[in-house]
Amino acid sequence: MSVPTVSTAGLMPAGGAEPGDVAVIRSWKAPIGLAIFAALYGLLLLLAPRGGDTAFRLSTEADAIQLPELVVPVALTTWVCFVLLVLLAAASAYFVRSSARTPLWIIIVYLIVLVLGFLTWAASGATIPVVGLLAGTIALAVPLIYGALGGVIGERAGVVNIAIEGQLLAGAFSAAVVASITRQPLLGLIAAAVAGVLVAFVLAAFAIKYVVDQVIVGVVLNVLVIGLTSFLYSQVLQPNAALLNTPPRFDRIPIPLLSEIPVIGPVLFRQTIVVYLMYVAVALVYFGMFHTRWGLRLRAVGEHPQAADTVGIKVNATRFWNVLLAGAIAGIGGTVFTIGAAIPFNKEMTGGVGFIALAAVIFGQWDPIKATLAALLFGFASSLQNTLNIIGSPVPSEFMLMLPYLVTIFVVAGVVGKSRAPAADGKPYVKG
Incomplete structure (x- = not known):
């Protein structure tokens, strides 16, 4: 990210400025945020001290290589983590000054230390299944990542994709019906992509062709898809559930050798084809967006459509086709809710995931890799909530339900800083 600069004229004492000097505008948002959350963590340790030990289970029974449990003393570990958090916040202030x-590495290390300290405190006297926690993170993050990739492509092209929720829901519905009828999950996957394209087609037609406000179109599409799928579920799927709403699931495909790597093997390489496609999609979108002609044109029509038009790029056509591509990717993400887990379709089963994916796009600063990391952060927060509930953590259940959203606030308030959307994002282009 480029560092904003301003002229030092009028900002320095007379005779102290040289021609061409610039003054760097420093943002203290990150160190202040890190210091506040370190203080809150320290306050938690003071008001609710805990003793004993916490165990971290690093292997499953199916692993070829069995790692011993890691047992740590709660009091010592939590306070060491607190000291590290304070030092990292001070380092952040030093770098800002x-x-x-x-630096990004400070944020990453800070988050790891904070999670380790909180887990050690919350699971005192219990055992944390690390592999299960991380596997749950991947499972919960997959639809978010697909939705975020669709959002990044659409917004990089200059179209605000509020309809990610509708695309995910349409994909889940179509995958369940087609896979139930054909008993072929792969055909359900294709149907989900087509459903996502159809929703995106309506968005593109109204937003690009008829210059309707993109946010309003996206909201209306979400409501339309929710209403349509709910109606079809009540009137068609429920009376014919055995034929139309008993989707098969994709089998897990362990990758030889890689799946036997301790900890990361079971998490990353004992997955279904939907997850493996996600890995490929993230890599292709990133490479294509920043290293190919397609990506250059995509970014050009989202940043400066007039300039793109003058060099012969068809702005509206480029936007249109990329919005359809984004819809296909988001539609595939909807398969996670049905054929990804052999779960029958139900009303509003996506539960607002599309809006969290849109938040991941913003947190990820419209970058495929950063948006993927943001989606993984949301997935981890949700998986942590489930894990702590299972082991019987003393943390109130109401707080655990809030946890994913508290993580969101943390990221916005203390980590991300200011995000700049593509310059022409949400702005229709009318030639001439």
Whole structure:
């Protein structure tokens, strides 16, 4: 990210400025946010101290290589984590003072230390299944990642894709029906992509062709898809559930050798084809967006459509086809809710995941890799909530339900800083 600069004229004492000097605008948002959350963590340790040990189980019974459990003393570990958090917040302040921004590695290490300290405190006297926690993170993050990729493509092209929720829901519905009838999950996957394209087609037609407000179109599409799928579920799927709403699921495909790597093997390489497609999609979207002609044109029509038009790029056609591509990717993400887990379709089963995916797009600063990491963060928060409920953590259940959203606030308030959308995002282009 480029560092914003301003002229030093009027900002320095007389005779102290040289021609061409610039003053760096420093943002103290990150160090202040890190310091606040370190203080809150320390307050938790003071008000609710816990003793004993916490165990971290690093292997499953199916693993060829069995790792011993890692047992740590709660009091010592939590306070060591607190000291590290304070030092990292101070390091962030030092870097902001000297170079105007906090390095990404400080944020990553801070999050790891904070999670380790909180887990150690919350699971005192119990055992954390690390592999299960991470596997749950992947499972919960997959639809978010597909939705976020669709959002990144659409917004990089200049079209705000509020309809991610509708595309995910349409994909889940179509995958369940087609896979139930044909007993072929792969055909359900294709149907989900087609359903996502159809929703995106309506968005593109109204937003690009008829220049309707993109946010309003997206909201209306979400309501339309929710109403349509709910009606079809009540009137068609429920009376014929055995034929139309008993989807098969994709089998897990362990990758030889890779699936036997301790910890990460069971998490990343004992997955279904939907997850493996996600890995490929993230890599292709990133490479294509920043290293191919397609990506250059995509970014050009989202940043400066007039300039793109002058060099011969068909702005509206480029936007239209990329919105359809985004819809296909988001539609595939909807398969996770049905054929991804052999779950029958139900009303509004996506539960607002599309809106969290849209938040991941913004947190990820419209970058495929960063948006994927943001989606994984949301997935981890939700998986952590489930894990702590299972082991009987003393943390109130109401707080656990809030946890994914508290993580969201943490990321916005203390980590991400200011995000700049593509310059022409949400702005229709009318030639001439």
